Amino acid sequence: MSVLVTGVAGFIGSHVAGALLARGEAVVGVDNFSDYYDPVLKFARLKPLREDKGFHFLEADVADRTAMLDLARQYGDLDRIVHLAAQPGVRHSMVDPYIYVQTNVMGHLVMLELARGLATQKEGGLKHFVYASSSSVYGGNAKLPFAVSDPVDRPVSLYAATKRADELMTETYGHLYGLRATGLRYFTVYGPWGRPDMSPWIFAKAIHEGRTLHLNHQGRIRRDFSYIDDIVAGTLAVLDRPPAAAGHRVYNLGAARSEDIGRVVALFEKALGRTAQVELRPGEPGDMPETAADIEGTTRDFGWTPKVTVEQGIPLFVDWFKTYNRL
Template identity: 40%
Template sequence: MRAVNVNLAHKTILVTGAAGFIGSNLVLELLRSVSDVKIVGLDNVNDYYDVSLKEYRLEQIAKAAANTDAAWTFIKGNLADSALIKQIFTQYKPAVVVNLAAQAGVRYSITNPDAYIESNLIGFYNILEACRHSYDGGQIGVEHLVYASSSSVYGSNKKVPYAVEDKVDNPVSLYAATKKSNELLAHAYSKLYNIPSTGLRFFTVYGPAGRPDMAYFGFTDKLRAGKTIEIFNYGNCQRDFTYVDDIVKGIMLVMQSAPEKQKGEDGLPLPPYAVYNIGNNHPENLLDFVDILQQELIVAGVLPKDYDFAAHTKLVPMQPGDVPVTYADTTPLEQDFGFKPNTSLREGLRAFACWYKEFYKI
């Protein structure tokens, strides 16, 4: 088990991507469970998907913060704005940084590559530089940098389940390449400047108030509108669906256990660097996933009991940038933190369906 060496209480925590799906849920959990915490949230609230969802998440955070002893500060700004990032670090001096801001989506990276270079590369570089200079003048600086990677880094790997020790040199999308680049950059900065950093490879995160570009959300929108949903690779895809609460629990545990700073035989620092998979360790067939989603949408009252799903389903070939299987080996996570995601797909989709009905006032 990894030692708990970062006390979050009474600390300042910077969460980038705070209006995003995972970021907002992390902020809510920090507000609920950490005493006297000071949270600085950064997000550019872009229109990659429905902005009202991001505004809803920020409203939920504001309500939660009003009922705690925590301090919540939201800054609307761009991660690629180096002057802004320097200002945030100078003014708030975060002890822990959780970088969840990124341009997401595999297919979008094919048509809008500039957004990925700006946010995922330049933006992450700005965070690393700010962490580096947080130690200037003998300051304590950043105790732990935790950042989002992705299961996409495994690319065209044939071996499953995917293990963090596997080579990840074959990305099949620009998005995946930027996430692998984040891991390489973090390793270099950990080595050069002794910055404790941990990357987390997330596997298909889902849940209430999620991203509309994800399959479960997009399918629901289309079915409600009477449109046809397309199931890629003729349904022969498997995904390691991970419920957002499990992701947040994993992040919380990791935040409190930074890789130890130590020196090698040459007297130089060994990089205080780690990477973990956070996945359900149980890939689901896409057709089974769609079947469970349909059932839960009916139970929740989002769709009528007599809905003709067959008439609104079409099997299509694989899309560019996609992979047929994602499957996480979570052994290191279990060994170091005694934690393994365990929310069932049915339980998670039921929570989503109930939220969807309430949010869209069906």
């Protein structure tokens, strides 16, 4: 039996695939090496995975129906899917909206069709379809922390709207076609092999180079920063426990600690041994000033709790950042 991991050359996907291989699972990985950020980082993440005999890689676009449905024929023993491929980033969705709908909506639909085919045609069926949603679906919600039961009908970015569309489409497929599916609303994930477009990388780079660091919302930002190892453990805990019956459910995966951005910058200064040049400015459209995860349901149903604090995680990220960038 094997697990399909899409977005396997990505930050979260490469870690999830590594953890699955480490526990002896066979993994089929898919990625199209999108050039949203430097694909060199994606090739580097994939290198250690390719050395494992249990890993098979296919360079393909998840929105390519023919390639994805062929994959089901090629790897007949797929029994679980972790669908993480996406066009991420809130701001870029104002620059190139079409790629968000193409990858996150059409790509998600193709994955649902693949899952439907496996669930209905294959003996034993597909055990579980797990996919990445995002804390961004909470949009302009004023109530904190964000709970899965909160309304999510006011996305403030197209990225968020595509992630919410994924949740709604999956709900329909659970209802109509007997899929067992779980959506994970990840909250600002960081750690080694992280993304260059996200704040931890941007902070580390600016502080190291002595360049000005811009903080939106006049610095009045709070974020739920989730360390990658916790997120991988949470993703696998969920993958291992599909819903008892056909259907769809959604969980938050976050640290459940909302950090003041000033304190986070101070931790970066300490880890890098340099002082940040900070400039405060107003919020940008699409930005959420605060995120905080209510993870009660995730802890209750999977026994999962995040363990790594920002005091521990930021130095670990900075160590990797310096090594990777040869600083």
